[in-house]
Amino acid sequence: MLETSTPFSTLIRTATEQQHNEAEHSTFMRDLLTGQLGVEAFYRYTSQLWFVYAALEKHSDALASDAVAGPFVKPELARLASLEADLAHLGGENWRDELTALPSTAAYAARIEEVASDWTAGYVVHHYTRYLGDLSGGQVIRGTAEKLWNLPKKGDGVRFYVFDGIDNPAAFKRGYREALDRLPIDGPEVDRVLDEARLAFTMNTDLFRELGAEFSARN
Ligand code: HEM
Numbered sequence: 001m002l003e004t005s006t007p008f009s010t011l012i013r014t015a016t017e018q019q020h021n022e023a024e025h026s027t028f029m030r031d032l033l034t035g036q037l038g039v040e041a042f043y044r045y046t047s048q049l050w051f052v053y054a055a056l057e058k059h060s061d062a063l064a065s066d067a068v069a070g071p072f073v074k075p076e077l078a079r080l081a082s083l084e085a086d087l088a089h090l091g092g093e094n095w096r097d098e099l100t101a102l103p104s105t106a107a108y109a110a111r112i113e114e115v116a117s118d119w120t121a122g123y124v125v126h127h128y129t130r131y132l133g134d135l136s137g138g139q140v141i142r143g144t145a146e147k148l149w150n151l152p153k154k155g156d157g158v159r160f161y162v163f164d165g166i167d168n169p170a171a172f173k174r175g176y177r178e179a180l181d182r183l184p185i186d187g188p189e190v191d192r193v194l195d196e197a198r199l200a201f202t203m204n205t206d207l208f209r210e211l212g213a214e215f216s217a218r219n
Helices: 008-015 017-024 027-033 039-058 060-064 080-091 103-118 120-135 138-148 169-181 188-214
Strands: none
Touching: 008 017, 008 169, 008 188, 017 188, 027 039, 027 138, 027 188, 039 080, 039 103, 039 120, 039 188, 103 120, 103 188, 120 138, 120 169, 120 188
16 A cells, blocks of 8 residues: 655656556567567558657757746657657658558647647646656567667667667666656645656557457467
């Protein structure tokens, strides 16, 4: 049982622990990372991330000066330019013409845009779910992708997973969690924020499910 004095960073991790496990062990992720799907599935996944990060980073300038979101919005986290380099490598010069959002991706990006404009504590939750995950499990995905599809180490194709501006990810994550602990929220707002975190994870598993329907393992 968590006490009310439990740091918010612990509350949010605990509230989403089971869903994290489900996302990590989803059929699509498992098949992708055990080499049962081709590089085109990785390309499609990366293209869905483009919509998610376009939404996360669209209002970065305004959010950087927001009292609640400001401490989290940092240029060294920005992923859109890296995603575009990866997509150009994976999909060729016409990658933009092939870019289409799956329904779950469109819903996810729309939700991020909504909270970015009217509920910045909700935006922080989506920021946490993606960027802290990318700094953690994302590193597993990078190493596996490089090997499976013979992509240049930390180069085009996997730049999304490479944070050149962050020398010490463990220290960065510690600082990020401390910022979470300082979020100016209390009372019912805490529950509302934790519900949004569960929604953020659900939106990621919905995306994996749709990708899994599009690409299934060779039996
Ligand atoms: C193959 C898939 C995945 C693997 C192997 C993985 C692995 C990990 C690992 C090992 C950590 C702990 C790192 C640490 O304590 O410093 C972590 C943390 C995290 N992951 Fe994942 N993950 C995966 C998928 C996801 C997905 C799909 C999301 C959500 C979009 C996600 C979001 C997070 C978040 C937010 C954290 C930080 C937890 C915290 O300390 O507050 N992960 N992941």
